[in-house]
Amino acid sequence: MKSYQRIMIKISESKSESSIINQFCKTLHHSTQRRLSSTVSLLHKIPTDCELPFLNFSDEYDIDKTIAEGNFAKIFLTNHKPTKSCVVLKAVHMELTSVKEFIKEYHYNYQLSHHPHILSCYQVKFRTNDYYVFAMEYAPYGDLSCHVSATGIPESCCKKISDQISSALGFMHLKSLVHRDLKLENILVFALDFSRVKLCDFGATTRQGVLVHRNNNTWISFLPPEVLEVLRNERYVVKSSCDVWQFGIIIYICLTGSSPWQSANWVKDTKYCAFMKYQQRETTKIPESFKKFTPRLLRAFRRIFDHNEEDRAKVTDIMKYIKDKWLNTKLSQSRSTSNVVNTSFRVVRRTSDHDSIRYINHKESRQTVDEKGRLKRLMSTFGIQQDKSSSTNQDASEIRVIQWLQDNELNFKRYDHLDDDDLDLKYWEKEETLPTTSSKYY
């Protein structure tokens, strides 16, 4: 029996229309949770068949340039010869990582790729003589650290970035994953007006609740106090509150161009000590480095930088403040975000997307998921079958479902401004779009 029929039978005793809808949503939510927990557990199964095919770069790729050299990896901009498409290869030196670590980073990046603000990586991974390598899309404007000047970026741009990154992080946290290495260098820019940015580098990403060592390959000023306090060789439990703190530091740097303190050590760092006293209401004196912010943003920062990790805000809480003014005085427009730039971006983006599609098609690795396909899956998820005999009926039923979703505010395109229940549903809907090919790992 179709699941929606079962639900409707179960609630047939209900009298009023609204109670039927309420009960339907409740039952739906429970089944959503069941699906959610099964998909989340699949996500956490890191594949163990670590056999990587051998390939010389030159067999398939022409390396155009080295984009960057991180602590672990070289990032190459390449031309994929068979498709003439532009692809970025992340090559992690074998001496700096284990194959298990490499597969873990690739697995999380690939599984999270379908979020619009998480860097897409392709289902392509191989080894050369010296490197483990995986392929990903190209961010034409590099990372955020190249864009934030000594005075920061305009408030409006900062809000755009906050909106997108809070959505990406909220998505990860919903899946019990913590990024653990948030910094400007790990936010890639796809549009010079910051209307399209994406989170990257999942090398330190860990499941919540796992015991880990401190990540020593990041900036000290980004570490929350509870991580900073961890001694060398000691381990601590991973919590999403670490991402909240680091996200707060990113917002602060975007607005001001510098970090609020050198380290969140209240004994050694006078700036942090001043903030902590203010945050814990020991004083009403606003610390010098926070005076440029409005009372609303100060409130947000007090919650984000709560010394006590248990009381810290959630990553998505920043959306409660997004419509408020953040800066007391107008920051000078430190970077040009003009329309001229936008126009050139449109050309670049089209090229970049086009390349991705060509590359993906060639590899036959992932299906292109159009809105209609997504809707079909969504409908079948709700137990609603489409009438295959008549396209008119199909259209009519689609319209009915869309109407129903809209009436019940179950818009499945956005992840922001949602409470936990809604996010569960959104996560699950999105999960439905996972490419089937990735299931070979499970």
Ligand SMILES: Nc1ncnc2c1ncn2[C@@H]1O[C@H](COP(=O)(O)OP(=O)(O)OP(=O)(O)O)[C@@H](O)[C@H]1O
């Ligand atoms: N897809 C991409 N497109 C453009 N630039 C990229 C891309 N991926 C990475 N980069 C650039 O390369 C830099 C390093 O990448 P990444 O963080 O993945 O390497 P890493 O070795 O893990 O870094 P870390 O030193 O933080 O450990 C990024 O900060 C960014 O500037």
